[in-house]
Amino acid sequence: MLPSISRFPVVDAQSLTKKFGTLTAVDNISLKLEPGECLAILGPNGAGKTTTVEMLEGLLTPTSGHLKVFGMDMQKQRSEILERVGVLLQETNMYKRYTVKETLQLFSSFYKNPDDPLAIIDRMNLKDKTNVQLKNLSGGQKQRVYLGACLINNPELIFLDEPTTGLDPQSRRSIWDLLNALKSHHKSMILTTHYMEEAEKLADRIIIFDHGKIIAEGTLNHLIALHCDGQVITFSLATNHKQILSDELPKVLTSLKSEHQVFSSAVPIGNRVEIVAHSTSSMITAILETLKKHNYEVHELNMRSGSLEDVFIKLTGRSIRDA
Amino acid sequence: MHKRSSLIELTKGRWREFRREPSAFFFVIFMPILWMVILGAAFSGKENVKVQVGWIEGQTATSPFNIDIPASLSSNSAIILHRGSVEEINLKHLRGEIAAIVSTDPTGLKIIYDTASQEGTNASSIIKSTLQEAAGRTDPLSITSEKITIPGTRYIDFLIPGLLALSIMTSSLFGTGMLIVSNRRENLLKRYLATPMKPHEYLISHIFGRTFIFIVEVAAILITGYLMFGFKSAGSYISLLAFAFLGTAAFTSLAILCAARTANPATMNGMTNIISLPMMLVAGVWFSRANFPEWLGQIVQYLPLTALVDGLRRIALEGANLSTLMSESVILLAYTLLSTAAATKLFKWY
Structure with a gap:
C-alpha cells in the first residue's frame, strides 16, 4: 500500500451541499473514511444517499464544500483519483451482447495499470461464463461481472451503491462473500444499502441519512446502545380496520406516554407499534392495561433485543422497507 | 500485461x-x-413506357375532321386507351390510372390533363401527334429514337x-x-x-x-x-x-x-x-x-x-x-x- 494513504483519510468531505434548483438534496454534510474502513450509508429513499455518493465518486460537482480523496482535490485531480477508485452503480446495464471477457477487457482499457481480466473473472467465480454474453447471465452473475469491472483497476477505494438490491438471497450471499474478501485486503469501502443485514455484516461504521443530513453516525454497537438501549416490544391490535387503527393508535400511545414513563421511543408502523423499553416487564403490564382501558384486544406481542433496523425506525420514523 | x-x-x-x-x-x-x-x-425493366389515355364513350367519335379518334389512338402502340362512361373515366383519372382524357365538342378536340405533371404532359404530346398524323399531317423531318444502354x-x-x-x-x-x-x-x-x-x-x-x-x-x-x-x-x-x-x-x-x-x-x-x-x-x-x-x-x-x-x-x-x-x-x-x-x-x- 502506498504510504500516502495512511497519512490522509481516504475520503475527506467538508460541508458538502448539493442543490438541484430550489431543492437541497444534500445539506452541509461532512464525513471521513479511514484507510481500510467500510462505511455504510443508510437512509430512506430521497434522503440524499446517492447524491452524496455521486459527489464522492466525482460524478456530481458539489454546489459548495470541499472534497479530498487520497488527499487530492476532486475538482483538480479527478482522473488521477479515478485511477484508484472502483464503483458499482445502481441499475446499470452494460452491453448485453458483450461476453464477460469483452466487458472486462473494455473496462481494463480505461486504466493505466489494470488487472488481468481473466484473473478477475476467476476471482468473481465466473470462469465457466468467460465467453458467455451478458444477456444470457442471471442477475447475480451479471452483478458479479459489474463488481469485476469495479475491481479491474485494483482500486484502493470502492463505492458500492446498493450492491445486492434485487438479487435473490443466494446471489446476495455470494456478493457478500466477495465483499468480505475485499475487506480482508484492506480496501476502503463506502456502501449504500437498503438491507440492514448487509450493513450489519459488512460495515465498520454506519451513517444514517434523512432529509439530506446526517442524523446519526457510529459503529453498529454504538448506534444500538445510543438509540435502542433496551428491549424492543412490538404489539398489534386485534382489528384490521385501518381507520380505527390510524385514529386510535396515537391515542393509545399518548395515554401510555402520560401514565407510564417507561419507554424511550414508540413508533406506529402499519398496524403494529414498536416500543423501545428499558424495563420490559413493567412495559408489558403497562401496554396490556392501557389497551384494556381503551377496550382493545392485543393481537400479537413480541419482545427482542434492539437491532440496526430499530435504530433506523426510531430515527427516521419509517421502516427501511417502507422507506 | x-x-x-x-x-x-x-x-x-x-x-x-x-x-x-x-x-x-x-x-x-x-x-x-x-x-x-x-x-x-x-x-429499367420496361422497354417502352406507355401512356394511359381516357376516352369517354358516347362522344362524337369522328367530329370534326372525319377521323375515328378512339381507333387512331388505339392504333398507336405507345397508348393504352381506356373507354368508359364519364363517371368511370373521371374516377380513373382521379386515381391516377390515366394521365389524360380526350374529349370532343363541336369546335374541336380537347385534351384534359394536369399541366404540372410530367406524365400528363407526355401523354398530351403523344396524343397530339398521333391525332395530327391520323388527320393527315406529314412531318418534314424524320426523327428516330434510340434506347440508352451504355x-x-x-x-x-x-x-x-x-x-x-x-x-x-x-x-x-x-x-x-x-x-x-x-x-x-x-x-x-x-x-x-x-x-x-x-x-x-x-x-x-x-x-x-x-x-x-x-x-x-x-x-x-x-x-x-x-x-x-x-x-x-x-x-x-x-x-x-x-x-x-x-x-x-x-x-x-x-x-x-x-x-x-x-x-x-x-x-x-x-x-x-x-x-x-x-x-x-x-x-x-x-x-x-x-x-x-x-x-x-x-x-x-x-x-x-x-x-x-x-x-x-x-x-x-x-x-x-x-x-x-x-x-x-x-x-x-x-x-x-x-x-x-x-x-x-x-x-x-x-
Missing part, C-alpha cells in the same frame, strides 16, 4: 454491437439493396450513388443516436464517467466504429449493383470510400449532437426523422434537383446529404476524385467538426 487502448476497445465494441444485433445488420445491409432492386426493376448513363447508375448516400445517412443517424440514448438510459454513460476514460474517446469511437459498419454497407450496395445491373464506378473506389467516410463522419457527429442530452428514444427518433426525412426528399437522391425552384436549390446545396449525394455521384458517374470535390468535402467536414464540438460541450453523461 499488454495495455489496451481505450479508443480501440470502444471502437471494437461498436462493431461488435452491430454484428451481434441481427436487426441492425438487416436494416443496414438489406434495406438499401431492397430499394435498389425494386427501383432498378421498376425503372452503363453509367442509365437511371440505375444515377440511383446507386444516391442510395449509398441515403443508406449512410440513415444508418449513421439512427444507429448511433439510439445507441447513445440507450447507453444513457441504462446508466452506462454514468458508469463510464466514473472511470478515467477521456470523454471525447467515447464520442470518437462512434465515428470510427461507424466506419467499419459503412464499409460493409457500401460493399453490399456496390456488389449487388455490379451483379444485378453491371454498375461500375467511373472514379476510383478509394475516392468513393474516402468520400463516403466524410459523409459517415458528418452524420455520426450530427447523431451524437442530437443524442447529446436526450434520454428518451421517442424524442431521439423524432429528431432524426425531422432531420432525415426532408433531406431525403430535397437532396436529389431519387431525381435530379434541376427542376427545383432556385431559392430551394440555394438552400439545399448546403445540406450534408446533398453534399454527399453530389460528391458520390461525381465520383461514380463523372470519374471525379477527392481533390476535385473541395466544396462538398468542406461542407461535410464542417458538419463533422461543428457537431462534434457542440456535442462535446452539450453532452450529458446522465
Whole structure:
C-alpha cells in the first residue's frame, strides 16, 4: 500500500451541499473514511444517499464544500483519483451482447495499470461464463461481472451503491462473500444499502441519512446502545380496520406516554407499534392495561433485543422497507 | 500485461454491437439493396413506357375532321386507351390510372390533363401527334429514337450513388443516436464517467466504429449493383470510400449532437426523422434537383446529404476524385467538426 494513504483519510468531505434548483438534496454534510474502513450509508429513499455518493465518486460537482480523496482535490485531480477508485452503480446495464471477457477487457482499457481480466473473472467465480454474453447471465452473475469491472483497476477505494438490491438471497450471499474478501485486503469501502443485514455484516461504521443530513453516525454497537438501549416490544391490535387503527393508535400511545414513563421511543408502523423499553416487564403490564382501558384486544406481542433496523425506525420514523 | 487502448476497445465494441444485433445488420445491409432492386426493376425493366389515355364513350367519335379518334389512338402502340362512361373515366383519372382524357365538342378536340405533371404532359404530346398524323399531317423531318444502354448513363447508375448516400445517412443517424440514448438510459454513460476514460474517446469511437459498419454497407450496395445491373464506378473506389467516410463522419457527429442530452428514444427518433426525412426528399437522391425552384436549390446545396449525394455521384458517374470535390468535402467536414464540438460541450453523461 502506498504510504500516502495512511497519512490522509481516504475520503475527506467538508460541508458538502448539493442543490438541484430550489431543492437541497444534500445539506452541509461532512464525513471521513479511514484507510481500510467500510462505511455504510443508510437512509430512506430521497434522503440524499446517492447524491452524496455521486459527489464522492466525482460524478456530481458539489454546489459548495470541499472534497479530498487520497488527499487530492476532486475538482483538480479527478482522473488521477479515478485511477484508484472502483464503483458499482445502481441499475446499470452494460452491453448485453458483450461476453464477460469483452466487458472486462473494455473496462481494463480505461486504466493505466489494470488487472488481468481473466484473473478477475476467476476471482468473481465466473470462469465457466468467460465467453458467455451478458444477456444470457442471471442477475447475480451479471452483478458479479459489474463488481469485476469495479475491481479491474485494483482500486484502493470502492463505492458500492446498493450492491445486492434485487438479487435473490443466494446471489446476495455470494456478493457478500466477495465483499468480505475485499475487506480482508484492506480496501476502503463506502456502501449504500437498503438491507440492514448487509450493513450489519459488512460495515465498520454506519451513517444514517434523512432529509439530506446526517442524523446519526457510529459503529453498529454504538448506534444500538445510543438509540435502542433496551428491549424492543412490538404489539398489534386485534382489528384490521385501518381507520380505527390510524385514529386510535396515537391515542393509545399518548395515554401510555402520560401514565407510564417507561419507554424511550414508540413508533406506529402499519398496524403494529414498536416500543423501545428499558424495563420490559413493567412495559408489558403497562401496554396490556392501557389497551384494556381503551377496550382493545392485543393481537400479537413480541419482545427482542434492539437491532440496526430499530435504530433506523426510531430515527427516521419509517421502516427501511417502507422507506 | 499488454495495455489496451481505450479508443480501440470502444471502437471494437461498436462493431461488435452491430454484428451481434441481427436487426441492425438487416436494416443496414438489406434495406438499401431492397430499394435498389425494386427501383432498378421498376425503372429499367420496361422497354417502352406507355401512356394511359381516357376516352369517354358516347362522344362524337369522328367530329370534326372525319377521323375515328378512339381507333387512331388505339392504333398507336405507345397508348393504352381506356373507354368508359364519364363517371368511370373521371374516377380513373382521379386515381391516377390515366394521365389524360380526350374529349370532343363541336369546335374541336380537347385534351384534359394536369399541366404540372410530367406524365400528363407526355401523354398530351403523344396524343397530339398521333391525332395530327391520323388527320393527315406529314412531318418534314424524320426523327428516330434510340434506347440508352451504355452503363453509367442509365437511371440505375444515377440511383446507386444516391442510395449509398441515403443508406449512410440513415444508418449513421439512427444507429448511433439510439445507441447513445440507450447507453444513457441504462446508466452506462454514468458508469463510464466514473472511470478515467477521456470523454471525447467515447464520442470518437462512434465515428470510427461507424466506419467499419459503412464499409460493409457500401460493399453490399456496390456488389449487388455490379451483379444485378453491371454498375461500375467511373472514379476510383478509394475516392468513393474516402468520400463516403466524410459523409459517415458528418452524420455520426450530427447523431451524437442530437443524442447529446436526450434520454428518451421517442424524442431521439423524432429528431432524426425531422432531420432525415426532408433531406431525403430535397437532396436529389431519387431525381435530379434541376427542376427545383432556385431559392430551394440555394438552400439545399448546403445540406450534408446533398453534399454527399453530389460528391458520390461525381465520383461514380463523372470519374471525379477527392481533390476535385473541395466544396462538398468542406461542407461535410464542417458538419463533422461543428457537431462534434457542440456535442462535446452539450453532452450529458446522465
